[in-house]
Amino acid sequence: MRALTYDGEPRLSPTHPEPTLRPGWAIIAVRLAGICRTDLEIVRGYMGFRGILGHEFVGDVVECGEAAWLGRRVVGEINAACGVCRVCGAGLPRHCPHRTVLGIQGLDGCLADRCALPIANLHRVPDCLGDTQAVFTEPLAAAYQILDQVAISPGDRCVVLGDGKLGILCAWVLCTTGAEVMLVGHHDSKLERAQRSGVSVAKHAQGLAGADVVVEATGSPKGLADAMAICRPRGTIVLKSTIAADAGMNLAPIVVNEVTVVGSRCGPFDKALHGLSAHSFDVERLVSATYGLDQAVEAIEAAGRRGALKVLIQP
Numbered sequence: 669m670r671a672l673t674y675d676g677e678p679r680l681s682p683t684h685p686e687p688t689l690r691p692g693w694a695i696i697a698v699r700l701a702g703i704c705r706t707d708l709e710i711v712r713g714y715m716g717f718r719g720i721l722g723h724e725f726v727g728d729v730v731e732c733g734e735a736a737w738l739g740r741r742v743v744g745e746i747n748a749a750c751g752v753c754r755v756c757g758a759g760l761p762r763h764c765p766h767r768t769v770l771g772i773q774g775l776d777g778c779l780a781d782r783c784a785l786p787i788a789n790l791h792r793v794p795d796c797l798g799d800t801q802a803v804f805t806e807p808l809a810a811a812y813q814i815l816d817q818v819a820i821s822p823g824d825r826c827v828v829l830g831d832g833k834l835g836i837l838c839a840w841v842l843c844t845t846g847a848e849v850m851l852v853g854h855h856d857s858k859l860e861r862a863q864r865s866g867v868s869v870a871k872h873a874q875g876l877a878g879a880d881v882v883v884e885a886t887g888s889p890k891g892l893a894d895a896m897a898i899c900r901p902r903g904t905i906v907l908k909s910t911i912a913a914d915a916g917m918n919l920a921p922i923v924v925n926e927v928t929v930v931g932s933r934c935g936p937f938d939k940a941l942h943g944l945s946a947h948s949f950d951v952e953r954l955v956s957a958t959y960g961l962d963q964a965v966e967a968i969e970a971a972g973r974r975g976a977l978k979v980l981i982q983p
Contacts, residue, residue, distance in 0.1 A: 671780035672964035687784035695731035722779030726802040746770040813935025822846030830885035
């Protein structure tokens with residue numbers, strides 16, 4: 669099969685071995701896949717990953733030991749847990765110390781004709797959602813994870829730093845709570861696409877000090893410093909960026925202001941699928957371009973250009 673692999677640089681392999689079906693797993697024929705900021709960081713050295721890139725997809729189950737799944741259009745959670753350790757037993761499979769992660773850690777990803785995941789990770793896509801909507805399930809679930817971790821009330825002042833795909837999705841999800849949401853970015857075209865009822869946009873963070881909740885989704889090493897400057901005493905900072913670079917910084921403001929810092933990663937797929945239809949999130953306007961799988965290397969380059977939003981790959 670064709671696959672976009674990474675072994676120090678991204679390469680398109682036209683004859684990569686197809687995934688082998690394991691007990692309790694499924695093989696999925698990929699319909700559409702997305703390139704994420706994390707994929708770009710992996711290409712810069714994040715996680716030391718080698719293998720097929722990609723973890724955002726929608727596809728059809730073509731091989732599976734459970735007949736009910738065959739032919740189903742699905743999306744899939746990216747963490748493949750062991751299911752038997754104490755962490756899994758505590759209901760935290762996303763944090764299983766033995767897990768592999770689709771396209772990120774020890775498990776070939778979905779920027780290929782086919783990929784493999786445990787059946788337990790699969791979610792059926794409602795017929796009312798198109799493929800372009802469904803491919804946003806994984807990043808939208810990451811945005812919904814904020815609501816599972818932080819209590820946000822109507823009228824709370826929330827600031828999202830970063831006008832990339834994830835930052836915009838976080839702002840859209842936060843506005844469903846009735847909070848006052850401000851998205852801060854640097855790109856006019858992105859901020860224009862991000863506008864939605866309940867979400868204000870700005871090109872600088874001046875005058876925004878005193879926020880109850882700050883979501884850091886800049887993908888920049890200085891994002892946390894900016895978040896500390898904006899968050900009120902005893903407020904909450906939610907960290908979403910995964911960055912390959914190291915950055916020293918003064919963390920004293922977190923201590924002095926007694927700020928709660930929450931690391932936030934993967935989230936609930938069921939809530940994301942419901943949100944795509946219930947809240948009419950117009951994710952299609954976040955798509956910058958769609959490439960064929962044969963142009964996957966060019967697609968990675970395009971996704972890393974300044975001003976790009978979501979770049980999709982269609983096998």
